[in-house]
């Protein structure tokens with residue numbers, strides 16, 4: 033798909049809008065890794081980042097990509113370090129934008145990742161006065177199937193939980209509805225193998241064997257979780273640690289989610305794609321069940337236990353809209369525990385909380 037605006041004779045200089053920083057990105061603070069970065073006080077460092085949006089073209093037919101230009105600028109006197117995944121520096125890896133059409137929220141169709149704690153390479157640095165500008169195709173990542181008046185703002189903090197980031201004022205566009213593009217990774221020529229109910233894409237034979245072990249580990253975790261949640265509903269340590277203050281409706285939501293995860297593992301046509309070279313664990317497109325893309329951290333993770341291969345598959349399965357439709361509000365065990373305390377409803381919608389409940393490490397009754 034084209035990443036460049038086509039036929040955009042109408043550049044709208046007037047669309048540039050200022051914005052202010054509400055917070056900044058923090059990193060999942062647990063699982064510090066050898067060679068990794070300690071958590072950085074990005075909040076202090078990034079205090080003077082502004083975000084502005086502009087659109088090369090403000091009215092688009094269904095055949096035109098909808099492009100938005102983002103500029104992050106360091107207005108401060110100190111260098112600012114930003115987590116790349118809260119910016120469009122290299123790719124759009126999060127729901128970086130708040131998009132509405134005629135006042136209604138528009139769905140982000142891009143990938144949902146599971147990431148390890150960030151390391152030095154996950155940050156970019158903006159010197160004082162320096163700015164970074166990227167133009168991205170909104171139509172590659174959002175559901176623009178409705179014709180109407182769209183409002184777009186930068187809102188990376190919505191997907192950082194406690195974290196937070198930048199927010200810009202809105203730009204407005206008129207967009208003719210187009211077929212939803214559920215981005216399919218470029219279909220590289222090569223190996224697709226189906227063994228039993230599982231299809232492997234771009235996996236060598238060792239990876240296939242390892243992925244199958246991981247699916248079996250995930251299946252054991254899902255079965256255990258369902259059995260547990262079929263027991264007496266109450267504020268047990270395991271439940272309250274990961275899903276917060278007990279309520280019978282919350283318990284039932286968790287049960288429904290794990291029944292759906294177990295059902296996916298038992299009966300759905302799962303595809304494991306080994307083509308990802310990123311440092312993350314894995315990602316999925318929530319509207320594309322049941323294809324799971326596993327990345328570098330997956331292969332070095334233990335089979336079971338915290339942040340394991342099996343747990344990663346639970347995390348990813350929970351993202352599918354057809355399963356539990358979870359989001360990534362926070363990553364990491366301590367973030368997940370804090371979220372359970374501060375916002376049980378979000379904990380029941382957060383993928384890592386499901387993963388840690390299922391991994392149950394350390395063991396809780």
Ligand SMILES: [Zn+2]
Nearest residue numbers: 144145146360
């Ligand atoms: Zn995720």
